Amino acid sequence: MINIRKSRYSILFGFIAYFIFFSFIIRTILFIASAQHTDFSIFEVIKCYLAGLFFDLGTALIITSFYALYLLIIPNRLYQKKWNQGLTIAAFLLFVLITLFSFFAEITFWQEFESRFNFIAVDYLIYTYEVIHNINESYPLPYLISGILLIAFAVTYIFFQLKIFKLNFESETLPKNRLIISCSLIIAAISFSVFIKNSSAENGNNRYANELSKAGIYSFFAAFKNNELNYHEFYKLIDTKKAFAIVRNQLNQKDVTFRNGSTILRDIKGKNSSYRPNVILITVESLSAEFLAHYGNTEQLTPRLDSIANHSIFFSDMYATGTRTVRGMEALSLSIPPTPGSSIVRRTNNENLFTTGHVFKTKGYTNTFFYGGDGYFDNMNHFFGTNGYNIVDRGRKLLNETYSGSRTLITDQQVTFENAWGICDEDIFNVALKDADEKYKQHQLFNDFIMTTSNHRPYTFPANKIKLPSGTRAGAVRYTDYAIGKFVDELKAKPYYANTVVIIVADHCASSAGKNEIDISKYQIPCMILNLRNQPKMNISKMTSQIDMFPTLWSLLGWNYSSEFYGQNVLDDTYKPRVFLGTYQKLAYLKGDSLLLLSPHKKVDTYLYNKTKNEQKPFSLPKRLVDEGIANYQTAFDLFKEGKLRL
Structure with a gap:
């Protein structure tokens, strides 16, 4: 004993x-x-x-x-x-x-x-x-x-x-x-x-x-x-049936047929076009709208992006849903408002979801996620790998990896510059181009999700590329612009460019992470769609959200598809501009100049927002609009939590 x-x-x-x-x-x-x-x-x-x-x-x-x-x-x-x-x-x-x-x-x-x-x-x-x-x-x-x-x-x-x-x-x-x-x-x-x-x-x-x-x-x-807060315990609620009715009514655009049940699952009828271009989505790290000349910047940090914007479908008043890269990935891949806590990308039980990649897969595309760092960070590899994407990253092999797609590691021979955060933007673009070359040889349509890293601290990049010094935010922005311009130039020389659409959008704004109050000016991002066949350049000046980008693209392509997304075709006559913004705790709903802010303690604050002055003044909003904002966040939480966003 x-x-x-x-x-x-x-x-x-x-x-x-x-x-x-x-x-x-x-x-x-x-x-x-x-x-x-x-x-x-x-x-x-x-x-x-x-x-x-x-x-x-x-x-x-x-x-x-x-x-x-x-x-x-x-x-x-x-x-x-x-x-x-x-x-x-x-x-x-x-x-x-x-x-x-x-x-x-x-x-x-x-x-x-x-x-x-x-x-x-x-x-x-x-x-x-x-x-x-x-x-x-x-x-x-x-x-x-x-x-x-x-x-x-x-x-x-x-x-x-x-x-x-x-x-x-x-x-x-x-x-x-x-x-x-x-x-x-x-x-x-x-x-x-x-x-x-x-x-x-x-x-x-x-x-x-x-x-x-x-x-x-x-x-x-x-x-x-x-990585989540229970919405029902900490935020204002309305009746569940009423909440879904509000959201379904809001999403009920032309040629939309809802299916039965407490979901937002619906069938969207397009022109039934056979147009299926390759799609390359470049998600740019921390690219605030304020860096571009289009938004008044005079430092000439983004000459190539400004030029591309002039010849593209340009969303000039788009807003990110959050302040972290994974929140941007969530918006672009799930087309969903931000829910309390961290992004769904980082949460448990986030496999086999109804993603934008799923829509591409039903059209015969191969989905690939490209990242110049280690995709283990922030659970990115697990999220994309278990939701139908192949993975190409600069990481390490881990035991018991189970992805629905393949994983390829970027080799030392493919890297010319690397810092603690990952390889430079030129290198990740070169990797993506080589992969596209192979897909083209195999007559395979591709949908690529490329995540850049050079515009992230420590802001270092290869020497002798631009005139601004390495190690500064301005230099990193200018280098990212240079790398994107070089990538587009090289892509134009490829035989598959005529059938390839390039999308450039930010994940979130710079210097926005860590801001617990909702500063709307820190959420405005650029977004542009380049090389869409038979589509003249266009400036979409309506207020739009990250989550609207793919639904709008698919409308322009004329596709029929099933949707469980909160994003809308912003070119539809029935579209009423609204955006969703969030931190870890606070959730905002902005419609016109009406701003609703939801916080723990079931707190509801309402304001009028003056964009010119970037001011929020307390103001009593109609109950109808308050219920609309609550309905979107409440149903988004419920659909994910109850597993109704799964395929």
Whole structure:
């Protein structure tokens, strides 16, 4: 029989006991606070504490799992050394401090959101500067830090008084016993993290009881993994049937036939044209509209893009849906408004969705995603690879990769310049051209999604290409423009150019990530469609969204297709200009000069927007328009969450 108190595991189990005890205190504090807002049945009270104990124990096992591994492998002769004793006590104190801080953070987070940690808490990590200043203004930070330190030292002192450290370091636990204990703890921790979902606690109608059943730290990492906020818990709702009726009415353009069911699935009838050009979509990193002369820039940063815009179908008043690359990818591939949390590209259960690539596939196209960096970043490879795209990226092979398409790695021989973010734009365009050459030889139509990287920090690019210096935003914009112009010139010399359409659009604006308030001017992006057969140049000055680009293109091509997209053909006479804008938390709906802003706490703010002055003034909008904005975001969340966007 192993005497845990006199073994090298006494500190580990002591920490677990400390964690469960303080978790119990925090849960009780939150329970008392919640009792002011709701009634708890006896069953719900029991559930809060029993399920809570289960989640607390699982969380404690995960926190201590690496220490359990350390205790397994370090021999007794080293374990009893002074350096190990000092290291262990310091690590113990550090983890007590971290968990105490998380306990305090749980209380403050609950005061504001009446919830365990969710994606809002994850979001706060992005705004560290603002959050620290907010805490400093809301609480006496020196006293708070001093209090946490005092409690941490008190816990450590109690461990000394109980002789837990002394007995621990004097022990000589046998390897056999270490193997049994450590392996049991590690297996339990892994099993908990793999098989126990945070949502398992949400099995009742009392939201407070569900939240109290969870553990704060485990909820935080579950939110980080799932990348979403539950729209129904934190945002204003309307009746579900009414919401879908509003959206379907909004999408009911000419030659549209809706199918039955609570979805937006519909059949769109075009001219039944046989015109099927190759499509190359260049999604340009951080290309704000303000960089182009068309929008008043006088620095001559984008001469080639400005020239292309003059000879293309130019969307001169288009807006991105978000402030991150993956949000732009979501808009262009799923044609959906942004939902709370991170992009669907980064979420779980995002395979086999109804994508724009699916429409191309039904027309006989091969879809390929090109990225000059490692597509493992931001889950890009998984998203595109499990939604019918072949992948070409500058990454590394990973075990257990399962994509519906193929994956090709960009070789060193194909790279002339590379920084930490990826290969230069010229290189990724060269790779795409070679791939197009092969597709043409095989008589294969292709739809390419190319994601550029050169206009991303650190803004470095090959020497002797342009006159502006490397390492600056202006230089990166000018180089990106140069690379796109060179690509178009080379493409024009190809035999398949006559049957190839090029689309150039930004993923989001520059210097926009990290802005939690909706600054509409930071969402305006350029978009242009080049080389569309028998189509004269056109300036589409209507306000449009990223999500409208492909539906408008398919209308110009005259295609019949099925759609589960929120994007519309903006050239249709019935189109009423509106755009969707979002951060991680805030969702905006802009229609004309009417602006609706949705926030957690089910908060709804309405404004009039003056584009010329970039001003938002509070104004009471009609309920009809407020319901319209809510309906789009609510149904978009529901369709994805309920799996109704799957093929």
